[in-house]
Amino acid sequence: MDTIVIVLFLAIVFLTLAITYYASRNTKTTGDFYTAGGSLTGIQNGIAISGDYLSAASFLGIAGAIALYGFDGFFYSIGFLIAYLVVMFLVAEPLRNLGKYTIADMINARFDAKKVRGAAALSTVTIVIFYMIAQLVGAGALIQLLFGIDYWIAVLIVGVMMTIYVLFGGMIATSWVQITKAVLLMAGMIIISFLVLLKYNFDLGFMFSEVKTATSHGADYLNPGLQYTNPLGTLSLMLALVLGTSGLPHILMRFFTVKDAKTARSSVITATWTIGIFYILTLFLGFGAAAFVGEQQIIAANPGGNMAAPLLAQALGGDILFAFISAVAFATILAVVAGLVLSGASAFAHDLYAQIIKKGNVTDRQQMLAARYAALAVSVFSIVLALFAQSLNVAFLVSLAFCIAASANLPVILYTVYWKKFNTAGAVTALLSGLFSALILVSMSPSVFSPVEGAALFVGDPIFPLENPALISVPLGFLGGYIGTKISKKSDPVRYAEVTVKANTGYKEAR
Protein backbone atom coordinates (compact mmCIF):
# COMPACT_ATOMS: atom_id res chain seq x y z
CA MET A 1 0.00 0.00 0.00
CA ASP A 2 1.04 3.62 -0.39
CA THR A 3 3.40 5.12 2.14
CA ILE A 4 0.87 7.79 3.07
CA VAL A 5 -1.74 5.18 4.05
CA ILE A 6 0.79 3.41 6.23
CA VAL A 7 1.94 6.67 7.82
CA LEU A 8 -1.62 7.71 8.71
CA PHE A 9 -2.43 4.19 9.91
CA LEU A 10 0.61 4.23 12.20
CA ALA A 11 -0.25 7.76 13.36
CA ILE A 12 -3.65 6.51 14.56
CA VAL A 13 -2.11 3.49 16.26
CA PHE A 14 0.44 5.74 17.96
CA LEU A 15 -2.14 8.35 19.02
CA THR A 16 -4.51 5.78 20.54
CA LEU A 17 -1.64 4.06 22.36
CA ALA A 18 -0.51 7.40 23.78
CA ILE A 19 -4.08 7.99 25.02
CA THR A 20 -4.09 4.53 26.59
CA TYR A 21 -0.77 5.19 28.30
CA TYR A 22 -2.03 8.37 29.93
CA ALA A 23 -5.36 6.78 30.79
CA SER A 24 -3.70 3.78 32.41
CA ARG A 25 -1.99 6.07 34.91
CA ASN A 26 -5.38 7.45 35.94
CA THR A 27 -7.20 4.13 36.09
CA LYS A 28 -6.91 3.35 39.77
CA THR A 29 -10.32 2.12 40.91
CA THR A 30 -13.00 -0.17 39.52
CA GLY A 31 -15.14 2.92 38.93
CA ASP A 32 -12.36 4.39 36.77
CA PHE A 33 -12.11 1.16 34.84
CA TYR A 34 -15.83 0.69 34.14
CA THR A 35 -17.06 4.26 33.91
CA ALA A 36 -14.07 6.62 33.88
CA GLY A 37 -15.00 7.45 37.47
CA GLY A 38 -18.12 9.26 36.21
CA SER A 39 -15.85 12.16 35.34
CA LEU A 40 -16.78 13.00 31.75
CA THR A 41 -18.60 16.20 30.84
CA GLY A 42 -21.85 16.08 28.90
CA ILE A 43 -20.26 17.20 25.67
CA GLN A 44 -17.30 14.80 26.00
CA ASN A 45 -19.63 11.91 26.70
CA GLY A 46 -21.98 12.94 23.89
CA ILE A 47 -19.12 12.88 21.39
CA ALA A 48 -17.93 9.58 22.84
CA ILE A 49 -21.45 8.15 22.41
CA SER A 50 -21.30 9.16 18.75
CA GLY A 51 -17.90 7.51 18.51
CA ASP A 52 -19.27 4.38 20.15
CA TYR A 53 -22.39 4.29 17.96
CA LEU A 54 -21.19 5.24 14.48
CA SER A 55 -19.65 1.93 13.51
CA ALA A 56 -18.07 0.98 10.23
CA ALA A 57 -21.54 -0.31 9.33
CA SER A 58 -22.88 3.23 9.65
CA PHE A 59 -20.01 4.94 7.93
CA LEU A 60 -19.18 2.54 5.11
CA GLY A 61 -22.32 0.41 5.03
CA ILE A 62 -24.90 3.20 4.76
CA ALA A 63 -22.85 5.22 2.28
CA GLY A 64 -22.63 2.06 0.18
CA ALA A 65 -26.33 1.22 0.59
CA ILE A 66 -27.38 4.72 -0.52
CA ALA A 67 -24.94 4.59 -3.43
CA LEU A 68 -26.40 1.29 -4.62
CA TYR A 69 -30.07 1.49 -3.57
CA GLY A 70 -30.83 5.21 -3.27
CA PHE A 71 -33.63 6.00 -0.86
CA ASP A 72 -33.77 2.54 0.73
CA GLY A 73 -30.23 2.99 2.00
CA PHE A 74 -31.37 6.13 3.80
CA PHE A 75 -33.87 4.13 5.92
CA TYR A 76 -31.01 3.02 8.16
CA SER A 77 -29.93 6.62 8.75
CA ILE A 78 -33.45 7.58 9.83
CA GLY A 79 -33.93 4.56 12.10
CA PHE A 80 -30.56 4.96 13.81
CA LEU A 81 -31.32 8.63 14.46
CA ILE A 82 -34.91 8.43 15.75
CA ALA A 83 -33.63 5.75 18.13
CA TYR A 84 -32.03 8.59 20.08
CA LEU A 85 -35.41 10.11 20.81
CA VAL A 86 -36.34 6.88 22.59
CA VAL A 87 -33.08 7.01 24.54
CA MET A 88 -33.62 10.69 25.34
CA PHE A 89 -37.26 10.62 26.38
CA LEU A 90 -37.54 7.25 28.10
CA VAL A 91 -34.23 5.70 29.07
CA ALA A 92 -31.18 7.94 29.63
CA GLU A 93 -32.07 9.81 32.81
CA PRO A 94 -33.73 7.08 34.88
CA LEU A 95 -30.91 4.75 33.83
CA ARG A 96 -28.30 7.21 35.14
CA ASN A 97 -30.24 7.78 38.34
CA LEU A 98 -30.59 4.08 39.15
CA GLY A 99 -27.56 2.35 37.70
CA LYS A 100 -23.92 2.14 38.62
CA TYR A 101 -21.91 0.14 36.08
CA THR A 102 -24.28 -2.11 34.09
CA ILE A 103 -27.90 -2.53 32.95
CA ALA A 104 -28.26 -5.30 35.51
CA ASP A 105 -27.37 -2.79 38.26
CA MET A 106 -30.28 -0.67 37.20
CA ILE A 107 -32.73 -3.56 37.20
CA ASN A 108 -31.30 -4.61 40.56
CA ALA A 109 -32.34 -1.29 42.01
CA ARG A 110 -35.76 -2.96 42.14
CA PHE A 111 -34.99 -6.65 42.46
CA ASP A 112 -32.21 -8.20 44.50
CA ALA A 113 -32.72 -11.60 42.95
CA LYS A 114 -29.60 -13.15 41.51
CA LYS A 115 -31.57 -14.76 38.70
CA VAL A 116 -32.57 -11.31 37.39
CA ARG A 117 -28.97 -10.17 37.37
CA GLY A 118 -27.95 -13.45 35.77
CA ALA A 119 -30.58 -13.19 33.02
CA ALA A 120 -29.62 -9.56 32.31
CA ALA A 121 -25.94 -10.49 32.16
CA LEU A 122 -26.78 -13.37 29.80
CA SER A 123 -28.60 -11.12 27.33
CA THR A 124 -25.84 -8.50 27.57
CA VAL A 125 -23.13 -11.05 26.85
CA THR A 126 -25.13 -12.52 23.94
CA ILE A 127 -25.61 -9.09 22.35
CA VAL A 128 -21.97 -8.17 22.86
CA ILE A 129 -20.69 -11.41 21.32
CA PHE A 130 -22.91 -11.19 18.21
CA TYR A 131 -22.19 -7.50 17.72
CA MET A 132 -18.50 -8.02 18.29
CA ILE A 133 -18.15 -10.87 15.79
CA ALA A 134 -20.01 -8.75 13.23
CA GLN A 135 -17.65 -5.82 13.83
CA LEU A 136 -14.51 -7.96 13.78
CA VAL A 137 -15.46 -9.90 10.66
CA GLY A 138 -16.41 -6.63 8.96
CA ALA A 139 -13.20 -5.03 10.19
CA GLY A 140 -11.09 -7.90 8.93
CA ALA A 141 -12.68 -7.78 5.48
CA LEU A 142 -12.36 -4.02 5.33
CA ILE A 143 -8.75 -3.74 6.42
CA GLN A 144 -7.94 -6.55 4.03
CA LEU A 145 -9.42 -4.39 1.26
CA LEU A 146 -7.90 -1.11 2.40
CA PHE A 147 -4.40 -2.25 3.15
CA GLY A 148 -4.12 -5.42 1.11
CA ILE A 149 -3.20 -7.69 4.04
CA ASP A 150 -4.54 -11.15 4.93
CA TYR A 151 -7.87 -11.42 6.73
CA TRP A 152 -6.45 -13.17 9.80
CA ILE A 153 -3.69 -10.59 10.21
CA ALA A 154 -6.28 -7.82 9.93
CA VAL A 155 -8.48 -9.39 12.63
CA LEU A 156 -5.46 -9.89 14.88
CA ILE A 157 -4.35 -6.26 14.50
CA VAL A 158 -7.78 -4.92 15.45
CA GLY A 159 -8.17 -7.54 18.20
CA VAL A 160 -4.83 -6.82 19.82
CA MET A 161 -5.37 -3.06 19.68
CA MET A 162 -8.80 -3.22 21.32
CA THR A 163 -7.46 -5.54 24.02
CA ILE A 164 -4.66 -3.11 24.82
CA TYR A 165 -7.00 -0.11 25.14
CA VAL A 166 -9.43 -1.84 27.45
CA LEU A 167 -6.94 -3.85 29.48
CA PHE A 168 -4.67 -0.94 30.34
CA GLY A 169 -6.79 2.14 29.94
CA GLY A 170 -10.31 0.91 30.77
CA MET A 171 -13.16 3.31 30.17
CA ILE A 172 -10.94 6.42 30.25
CA ALA A 173 -8.88 5.21 27.28
CA THR A 174 -11.94 3.80 25.52
CA SER A 175 -13.79 7.12 25.87
CA TRP A 176 -10.91 9.18 24.51
CA VAL A 177 -10.32 6.76 21.64
CA GLN A 178 -14.02 7.15 20.83
CA ILE A 179 -13.88 10.95 21.09
CA THR A 180 -10.80 11.11 18.84
CA LYS A 181 -12.45 8.81 16.33
CA ALA A 182 -15.71 10.79 16.32
CA VAL A 183 -13.84 14.03 15.59
CA LEU A 184 -11.80 12.43 12.79
CA LEU A 185 -14.89 10.77 11.33
CA MET A 186 -16.95 13.97 11.32
CA ALA A 187 -14.03 15.86 9.75
CA GLY A 188 -13.78 13.23 7.01
CA MET A 189 -17.53 13.28 6.38
CA ILE A 190 -17.63 17.08 6.19
CA ILE A 191 -14.67 17.24 3.78
CA ILE A 192 -16.16 14.66 1.39
CA SER A 193 -19.66 16.18 1.57
CA PHE A 194 -18.20 19.62 0.87
CA LEU A 195 -16.37 18.29 -2.20
CA VAL A 196 -19.54 16.55 -3.44
CA LEU A 197 -21.63 19.70 -2.98
CA LEU A 198 -18.94 21.75 -4.68
CA LYS A 199 -19.45 19.63 -7.79
CA TYR A 200 -23.13 20.59 -7.74
CA ASN A 201 -22.55 24.28 -6.94
CA PHE A 202 -24.24 23.68 -3.57
CA ASP A 203 -27.58 23.27 -5.34
CA LEU A 204 -29.53 20.35 -3.84
CA GLY A 205 -32.15 20.39 -6.60
CA PHE A 206 -29.39 20.13 -9.18
CA MET A 207 -27.81 17.24 -7.28
CA PHE A 208 -31.11 15.30 -7.26
CA SER A 209 -31.64 15.95 -10.98
CA GLU A 210 -28.14 14.71 -11.81
CA VAL A 211 -28.32 11.61 -9.59
CA LYS A 212 -31.62 10.68 -11.24
CA THR A 213 -29.73 9.79 -14.40
CA ALA A 214 -26.46 8.66 -12.83
CA THR A 215 -27.37 5.04 -12.08
CA SER A 216 -28.78 2.08 -13.97
CA HIS A 217 -32.00 2.41 -11.93
CA GLY A 218 -32.91 5.71 -13.58
CA ALA A 219 -35.65 7.67 -11.81
CA ASP A 220 -36.42 4.67 -9.52
CA TYR A 221 -33.14 5.36 -7.75
CA LEU A 222 -34.78 8.27 -5.95
CA ASN A 223 -37.85 6.23 -4.97
CA PRO A 224 -38.16 3.71 -2.14
CA GLY A 225 -38.51 0.03 -2.97
CA LEU A 226 -35.22 -0.89 -4.67
CA GLN A 227 -33.94 -2.97 -1.77
CA TYR A 228 -36.91 -3.50 0.57
CA THR A 229 -39.84 -5.03 -1.24
CA ASN A 230 -41.49 -6.88 1.66
CA PRO A 231 -43.57 -4.35 3.67
CA LEU A 232 -43.58 -6.36 6.91
CA GLY A 233 -39.86 -6.97 6.57
CA THR A 234 -39.24 -3.23 6.24
CA LEU A 235 -41.40 -2.45 9.28
CA SER A 236 -39.68 -5.16 11.32
CA LEU A 237 -36.27 -3.74 10.45
CA MET A 238 -37.39 -0.21 11.31
CA LEU A 239 -38.72 -1.43 14.67
CA ALA A 240 -35.44 -3.16 15.53
CA LEU A 241 -33.47 -0.03 14.59
CA VAL A 242 -35.56 2.41 16.60
CA LEU A 243 -35.90 0.31 19.77
CA GLY A 244 -32.65 -1.66 19.68
CA THR A 245 -30.37 1.28 20.46
CA SER A 246 -31.95 1.82 23.90
CA GLY A 247 -31.06 -1.76 24.82
CA LEU A 248 -27.49 -1.93 23.50
CA PRO A 249 -25.21 -2.48 26.51
CA HIS A 250 -22.20 -0.60 25.15
CA ILE A 251 -24.35 2.48 24.47
CA LEU A 252 -26.20 2.38 27.79
CA MET A 253 -22.94 1.88 29.67
CA ARG A 254 -21.79 5.26 28.39
CA PHE A 255 -24.45 6.97 30.49
CA PHE A 256 -22.72 5.80 33.66
CA THR A 257 -19.59 7.77 32.76
CA VAL A 258 -21.19 11.08 33.73
CA LYS A 259 -21.93 12.31 37.22
CA ASP A 260 -25.72 12.75 37.13
CA ALA A 261 -28.90 12.66 35.05
CA LYS A 262 -28.53 16.29 33.99
CA THR A 263 -25.16 15.52 32.43
CA ALA A 264 -26.58 12.34 30.92
CA ARG A 265 -29.24 14.50 29.27
CA SER A 266 -26.74 16.95 27.84
CA SER A 267 -24.69 14.03 26.53
CA VAL A 268 -27.66 12.48 24.74
CA ILE A 269 -28.45 15.90 23.22
CA THR A 270 -24.87 16.33 21.97
CA ALA A 271 -24.94 12.78 20.62
CA THR A 272 -28.27 13.36 18.85
CA TRP A 273 -26.99 16.46 17.06
CA THR A 274 -23.67 14.89 16.10
CA ILE A 275 -25.31 11.69 14.91
CA GLY A 276 -28.07 13.60 13.10
CA ILE A 277 -25.60 15.70 11.16
CA PHE A 278 -23.59 12.58 10.40
CA TYR A 279 -26.59 10.75 8.95
CA ILE A 280 -27.59 13.73 6.80
CA LEU A 281 -24.07 13.70 5.37
CA THR A 282 -24.35 9.97 4.52
CA LEU A 283 -26.71 11.13 1.78
CA PHE A 284 -24.03 13.24 0.09
CA LEU A 285 -21.55 10.38 0.37
CA GLY A 286 -24.00 7.91 -1.12
CA PHE A 287 -25.11 10.16 -3.97
CA GLY A 288 -21.54 11.28 -4.58
CA ALA A 289 -20.34 7.68 -4.82
CA ALA A 290 -23.18 6.79 -7.21
CA ALA A 291 -22.33 9.75 -9.44
CA PHE A 292 -18.53 10.02 -9.30
CA VAL A 293 -17.44 6.43 -8.66
CA GLY A 294 -20.25 4.52 -10.35
CA GLU A 295 -22.15 1.38 -9.43
CA GLN A 296 -19.96 -1.01 -11.33
CA GLN A 297 -16.75 0.12 -9.70
CA ILE A 298 -18.35 0.10 -6.23
CA ILE A 299 -19.66 -3.44 -6.70
CA ALA A 300 -16.39 -4.60 -8.23
CA ALA A 301 -14.50 -3.46 -5.12
CA ASN A 302 -17.01 -5.04 -2.70
CA PRO A 303 -20.45 -6.48 -3.52
CA GLY A 304 -21.95 -5.01 -0.33
CA GLY A 305 -20.94 -1.48 -1.34
CA ASN A 306 -18.62 -1.08 1.66
CA MET A 307 -15.89 0.59 -0.40
CA ALA A 308 -18.15 3.36 -1.73
CA ALA A 309 -16.95 6.02 0.73
CA PRO A 310 -13.19 5.36 0.39
CA LEU A 311 -13.50 5.14 -3.40
CA LEU A 312 -15.39 8.44 -3.46
CA ALA A 313 -12.66 10.00 -1.35
CA GLN A 314 -10.13 8.83 -3.92
CA ALA A 315 -12.18 10.12 -6.85
CA LEU A 316 -12.62 13.56 -5.29
CA GLY A 317 -9.49 14.13 -3.25
CA GLY A 318 -6.90 11.74 -4.64
CA ASP A 319 -4.63 9.41 -2.69
CA ILE A 320 -4.25 11.68 0.32
CA LEU A 321 -7.99 11.84 1.03
CA PHE A 322 -8.29 8.10 0.34
CA ALA A 323 -5.55 7.44 2.89
CA PHE A 324 -7.21 9.73 5.43
CA ILE A 325 -10.63 8.11 5.02
CA SER A 326 -9.11 4.63 5.25
CA ALA A 327 -7.35 5.60 8.46
CA VAL A 328 -10.63 7.03 9.81
CA ALA A 329 -12.40 3.77 8.97
CA PHE A 330 -9.72 1.90 10.92
CA ALA A 331 -10.12 4.23 13.91
CA THR A 332 -13.89 3.79 13.70
CA ILE A 333 -13.64 0.04 14.03
CA LEU A 334 -11.21 0.25 16.93
CA ALA A 335 -13.40 2.62 18.93
CA VAL A 336 -16.53 0.50 18.56
CA VAL A 337 -14.93 -2.84 19.44
CA ALA A 338 -13.22 -1.33 22.48
CA GLY A 339 -16.60 -0.17 23.80
CA LEU A 340 -18.02 -3.63 23.21
CA VAL A 341 -15.20 -5.41 25.04
CA LEU A 342 -15.72 -3.14 28.02
CA SER A 343 -19.46 -3.77 28.25
CA GLY A 344 -18.95 -7.53 27.91
CA ALA A 345 -16.23 -7.49 30.57
CA SER A 346 -18.42 -5.54 32.99
CA ALA A 347 -21.24 -8.08 32.62
CA PHE A 348 -18.84 -10.93 33.42
CA ALA A 349 -16.73 -9.32 36.12
CA HIS A 350 -19.26 -7.06 37.83
CA ASP A 351 -22.54 -8.98 37.45
CA LEU A 352 -21.52 -12.63 37.27
CA TYR A 353 -18.32 -12.67 39.32
CA ALA A 354 -18.55 -9.87 41.87
CA GLN A 355 -22.30 -9.81 42.52
CA ILE A 356 -23.52 -13.36 41.86
CA ILE A 357 -20.57 -15.63 42.61
CA LYS A 358 -18.93 -13.52 45.31
CA LYS A 359 -22.21 -11.92 46.48
CA GLY A 360 -20.63 -8.47 46.49
CA ASN A 361 -17.89 -9.48 48.93
CA VAL A 362 -14.94 -8.42 46.81
CA THR A 363 -12.38 -5.71 47.32
CA ASP A 364 -11.99 -3.03 44.71
CA ARG A 365 -8.63 -4.50 43.79
CA GLN A 366 -10.08 -7.99 43.22
CA GLN A 367 -12.91 -6.64 41.11
CA MET A 368 -10.53 -4.59 38.97
CA LEU A 369 -8.38 -7.67 38.40
CA ALA A 370 -11.48 -9.69 37.52
CA ALA A 371 -12.58 -6.98 35.07
CA ARG A 372 -9.19 -7.10 33.35
CA TYR A 373 -9.24 -10.89 33.11
CA ALA A 374 -12.79 -10.72 31.76
CA ALA A 375 -11.77 -8.11 29.17
CA LEU A 376 -8.92 -10.35 28.08
CA ALA A 377 -11.22 -13.38 27.90
CA VAL A 378 -13.94 -11.54 25.93
CA SER A 379 -11.31 -10.24 23.51
CA VAL A 380 -9.60 -13.58 22.92
CA PHE A 381 -12.92 -15.41 22.59
CA SER A 382 -14.27 -12.97 19.98
CA ILE A 383 -11.01 -12.87 18.04
CA VAL A 384 -11.04 -16.68 17.80
CA LEU A 385 -14.71 -16.72 16.74
CA ALA A 386 -14.09 -13.96 14.20
CA LEU A 387 -11.18 -15.89 12.67
CA PHE A 388 -13.53 -18.81 11.96
CA ALA A 389 -16.49 -16.66 10.93
CA GLN A 390 -14.87 -15.03 7.91
CA SER A 391 -17.44 -16.29 5.44
CA LEU A 392 -20.43 -15.47 7.65
CA ASN A 393 -22.90 -12.84 6.49
CA VAL A 394 -22.37 -10.19 9.14
CA ALA A 395 -25.55 -8.29 8.45
CA PHE A 396 -27.66 -10.86 10.24
CA LEU A 397 -25.38 -10.79 13.31
CA VAL A 398 -25.92 -7.04 13.61
CA SER A 399 -29.66 -7.30 13.09
CA LEU A 400 -29.76 -10.08 15.66
CA ALA A 401 -27.90 -7.94 18.20
CA PHE A 402 -30.31 -5.03 17.68
CA CYS A 403 -33.22 -7.41 17.85
CA ILE A 404 -32.17 -9.00 21.16
CA ALA A 405 -31.49 -5.55 22.60
CA ALA A 406 -34.99 -4.38 21.61
CA SER A 407 -36.76 -7.60 22.63
CA ALA A 408 -34.96 -8.56 25.87
CA ASN A 409 -33.34 -5.47 27.40
CA LEU A 410 -35.71 -2.67 26.50
CA PRO A 411 -38.94 -4.22 27.92
CA VAL A 412 -37.23 -4.85 31.25
CA ILE A 413 -35.74 -1.37 31.40
CA LEU A 414 -39.08 0.28 30.68
CA TYR A 415 -41.06 -1.96 33.04
CA THR A 416 -38.51 -1.45 35.83
CA VAL A 417 -38.85 2.31 35.70
CA TYR A 418 -42.49 2.77 34.76
CA TRP A 419 -44.57 -0.20 35.93
CA LYS A 420 -45.45 -0.38 39.58
CA LYS A 421 -46.61 -4.01 39.62
CA PHE A 422 -43.58 -5.37 37.77
CA ASN A 423 -41.79 -8.08 39.75
CA THR A 424 -38.84 -10.47 39.83
CA ALA A 425 -40.61 -13.22 37.89
CA GLY A 426 -41.69 -10.69 35.24
CA ALA A 427 -38.13 -9.42 34.86
CA VAL A 428 -36.79 -12.93 34.27
CA THR A 429 -39.58 -13.93 31.87
CA ALA A 430 -39.26 -10.67 29.90
CA LEU A 431 -35.52 -11.09 29.49
CA LEU A 432 -35.68 -14.76 28.57
CA SER A 433 -38.73 -14.59 26.27
CA GLY A 434 -37.22 -11.61 24.39
CA LEU A 435 -33.80 -13.23 24.13
CA PHE A 436 -34.96 -16.67 23.05
CA SER A 437 -37.73 -15.57 20.71
CA ALA A 438 -35.20 -13.39 18.86
CA LEU A 439 -32.63 -16.21 18.75
CA ILE A 440 -35.10 -18.88 17.66
CA LEU A 441 -36.85 -16.77 15.03
CA VAL A 442 -33.56 -15.67 13.50
CA SER A 443 -32.35 -19.26 13.37
CA MET A 444 -35.42 -20.09 11.25
CA SER A 445 -35.21 -16.95 9.10
CA PRO A 446 -33.99 -16.34 5.54
CA SER A 447 -30.70 -15.09 7.03
CA VAL A 448 -29.93 -18.65 8.14
CA PHE A 449 -31.87 -20.75 5.62
CA SER A 450 -31.87 -19.95 1.93
CA PRO A 451 -32.82 -22.14 -1.03
CA VAL A 452 -29.88 -20.62 -2.92
CA GLU A 453 -26.63 -22.26 -1.95
CA GLY A 454 -24.09 -19.92 -0.33
CA ALA A 455 -26.66 -17.16 0.28
CA ALA A 456 -27.09 -18.16 3.93
CA LEU A 457 -25.66 -20.55 6.52
CA PHE A 458 -27.80 -23.52 5.46
CA VAL A 459 -29.57 -24.52 2.29
CA GLY A 460 -33.32 -24.92 2.71
CA ASP A 461 -36.57 -23.01 2.86
CA PRO A 462 -36.84 -20.56 5.75
CA ILE A 463 -39.68 -21.39 8.17
CA PHE A 464 -39.94 -17.79 9.34
CA PRO A 465 -40.32 -15.26 6.50
CA LEU A 466 -38.73 -12.11 7.96
CA GLU A 467 -34.99 -11.52 8.05
CA ASN A 468 -35.37 -9.40 11.14
CA PRO A 469 -37.84 -10.84 13.68
CA ALA A 470 -38.32 -7.68 15.77
CA LEU A 471 -41.95 -7.34 14.72
CA ILE A 472 -42.71 -10.60 16.55
CA SER A 473 -39.95 -10.84 19.17
CA VAL A 474 -40.33 -7.33 20.65
CA PRO A 475 -44.03 -7.86 21.48
CA LEU A 476 -43.08 -11.31 22.84
CA GLY A 477 -40.53 -9.71 25.17
CA PHE A 478 -43.12 -7.25 26.50
CA LEU A 479 -45.75 -9.98 26.71
CA GLY A 480 -43.37 -12.33 28.53
CA GLY A 481 -42.76 -9.69 31.18
CA TYR A 482 -46.47 -9.00 31.53
CA ILE A 483 -47.46 -12.65 31.88
CA GLY A 484 -44.62 -13.45 34.28
CA THR A 485 -45.64 -10.53 36.46
CA LYS A 486 -49.33 -11.45 36.47
CA ILE A 487 -48.72 -15.12 37.24
CA SER A 488 -46.42 -14.63 40.19
CA LYS A 489 -48.54 -11.75 41.56
CA LYS A 490 -45.83 -10.74 44.02
CA SER A 491 -44.98 -7.10 44.04
CA ASP A 492 -43.11 -4.78 46.31
CA PRO A 493 -44.74 -1.33 46.25
CA VAL A 494 -42.31 -0.01 48.87
CA ARG A 495 -39.36 -0.84 46.70
CA TYR A 496 -41.08 0.69 43.68
CA ALA A 497 -41.67 3.89 45.64
CA GLU A 498 -37.93 4.10 46.24
CA VAL A 499 -37.13 3.39 42.58
CA THR A 500 -39.59 5.87 41.14
CA VAL A 501 -38.57 8.61 43.57
CA LYS A 502 -34.90 8.07 42.81
CA ALA A 503 -35.43 7.72 39.06
CA ASN A 504 -37.43 10.93 38.85
CA THR A 505 -35.58 13.16 41.28
CA GLY A 506 -32.01 11.90 41.00
CA TYR A 507 -31.89 11.63 44.79
CA LYS A 508 -28.96 9.60 46.04
CA GLU A 509 -28.46 8.43 49.57
CA ALA A 510 -25.11 9.12 51.14
CA ARG A 511 -23.37 5.79 51.24
Next chain:
Amino acid sequence: MNGESGSAKEYQTEKRPDFVKVENSTQFKRLIREKKKFTIPITIFFMVFYFLLPILTSYTTFLNTPAIGDISWVWLFAFAQFIMTFTLSIVYVKKASGFDKQAEQIIADQLEKGEDDA
Protein backbone atom coordinates in the same frame (compact mmCIF):
# COMPACT_ATOMS: atom_id res chain seq x y z
CA MET B 1 -19.77 9.33 52.11
CA ASN B 2 -16.35 7.77 51.93
CA GLY B 3 -14.27 7.54 55.03
CA GLU B 4 -17.18 7.25 57.42
CA SER B 5 -17.10 4.56 60.05
CA GLY B 6 -19.39 1.53 60.09
CA SER B 7 -21.51 2.95 62.88
CA ALA B 8 -22.13 6.09 60.85
CA LYS B 9 -23.42 3.95 57.99
CA GLU B 10 -25.84 2.12 60.27
CA TYR B 11 -26.93 5.43 61.62
CA GLN B 12 -27.84 6.54 58.12
CA THR B 13 -29.63 3.37 57.07
CA GLU B 14 -31.87 3.68 60.09
CA LYS B 15 -32.81 7.12 58.92
CA ARG B 16 -33.66 6.26 55.34
CA PRO B 17 -36.25 8.59 53.89
CA ASP B 18 -39.80 7.28 53.71
CA PHE B 19 -40.04 6.82 49.94
CA VAL B 20 -43.68 5.74 50.04
CA LYS B 21 -44.56 9.00 51.76
CA VAL B 22 -42.62 10.94 49.13
CA GLU B 23 -44.26 8.96 46.33
CA ASN B 24 -47.70 9.84 47.67
CA SER B 25 -46.93 13.50 48.30
CA THR B 26 -48.77 16.02 46.12
CA GLN B 27 -45.43 17.56 45.20
CA PHE B 28 -44.10 14.30 43.73
CA LYS B 29 -47.42 13.35 42.17
CA ARG B 30 -47.50 16.68 40.39
CA LEU B 31 -44.00 16.10 38.97
CA ILE B 32 -44.99 12.66 37.68
CA ARG B 33 -48.25 13.95 36.23
CA GLU B 34 -46.50 16.78 34.38
CA LYS B 35 -43.77 14.45 33.15
CA LYS B 36 -46.36 12.02 31.81
CA LYS B 37 -48.36 14.80 30.20
CA PHE B 38 -45.21 15.82 28.36
CA THR B 39 -43.52 12.50 27.59
CA ILE B 40 -46.41 10.24 26.57
CA PRO B 41 -47.95 12.42 23.80
CA ILE B 42 -44.53 13.29 22.36
CA THR B 43 -43.39 9.65 22.38
CA ILE B 44 -46.57 8.58 20.62
CA PHE B 45 -46.15 11.44 18.16
CA PHE B 46 -42.58 10.67 17.12
CA MET B 47 -43.18 6.92 16.91
CA VAL B 48 -46.21 7.48 14.67
CA PHE B 49 -44.35 10.05 12.58
CA TYR B 50 -41.44 7.63 12.24
CA PHE B 51 -43.47 4.55 11.28
CA LEU B 52 -45.64 6.54 8.92
CA LEU B 53 -42.66 6.82 6.56
CA PRO B 54 -42.03 3.07 6.01
CA ILE B 55 -45.78 2.35 6.10
CA LEU B 56 -46.47 4.91 3.38
CA THR B 57 -43.50 3.84 1.25
CA SER B 58 -44.40 0.15 1.62
CA TYR B 59 -48.11 0.37 0.88
CA THR B 60 -48.51 3.49 -1.27
CA THR B 61 -46.55 5.32 -3.95
CA PHE B 62 -48.01 8.82 -3.71
CA LEU B 63 -44.93 10.10 -1.85
CA ASN B 64 -42.97 9.52 -5.06
CA THR B 65 -44.54 12.53 -6.73
CA PRO B 66 -42.17 15.48 -7.21
CA ALA B 67 -42.36 18.29 -4.65
CA ILE B 68 -39.52 20.67 -5.41
CA GLY B 69 -37.95 20.03 -8.81
CA ASP B 70 -36.70 16.44 -8.78
CA ILE B 71 -36.93 16.19 -5.00
CA SER B 72 -40.01 14.11 -4.23
CA TRP B 73 -42.23 14.17 -1.12
CA VAL B 74 -40.59 11.03 0.27
CA TRP B 75 -37.28 12.91 0.63
CA LEU B 76 -39.01 15.87 2.25
CA PHE B 77 -40.67 13.45 4.69
CA ALA B 78 -37.28 11.89 5.39
CA PHE B 79 -35.71 15.31 6.03
CA ALA B 80 -38.67 16.19 8.24
CA GLN B 81 -37.63 13.27 10.49
CA PHE B 82 -34.31 15.01 11.09
CA ILE B 83 -35.95 18.36 11.72
CA MET B 84 -38.39 16.69 14.13
CA THR B 85 -35.52 15.06 16.04
CA PHE B 86 -33.59 18.31 16.41
CA THR B 87 -36.72 20.23 17.40
CA LEU B 88 -37.76 17.66 19.99
CA SER B 89 -34.28 17.65 21.51
CA ILE B 90 -34.51 21.43 22.00
CA VAL B 91 -38.03 21.14 23.44
CA TYR B 92 -36.86 18.37 25.76
CA VAL B 93 -33.98 20.40 27.20
CA LYS B 94 -36.29 23.34 27.94
CA LYS B 95 -38.95 21.19 29.55
CA ALA B 96 -36.48 19.07 31.51
CA SER B 97 -34.94 22.06 33.26
CA GLY B 98 -38.38 22.75 34.70
CA PHE B 99 -38.58 19.16 35.96
CA ASP B 100 -35.10 19.55 37.45
CA LYS B 101 -36.29 22.47 39.54
CA GLN B 102 -39.27 20.48 40.84
CA ALA B 103 -37.04 17.49 41.57
CA GLU B 104 -34.56 19.66 43.48
CA GLN B 105 -37.45 21.09 45.46
CA ILE B 106 -38.66 17.59 46.38
CA ILE B 107 -35.18 16.60 47.49
CA ALA B 108 -34.82 19.76 49.56
CA ASP B 109 -38.33 19.69 51.06
CA GLN B 110 -38.83 16.01 51.68
CA LEU B 111 -35.81 13.79 51.22
CA GLU B 112 -33.00 15.71 52.85
CA LYS B 113 -35.24 17.36 55.38
CA GLY B 114 -36.69 13.97 56.25
CA GLU B 115 -33.24 12.69 57.08
CA ASP B 116 -32.60 15.57 59.43
CA ASP B 117 -35.93 15.27 61.17
CA ALA B 118 -35.99 11.56 61.77
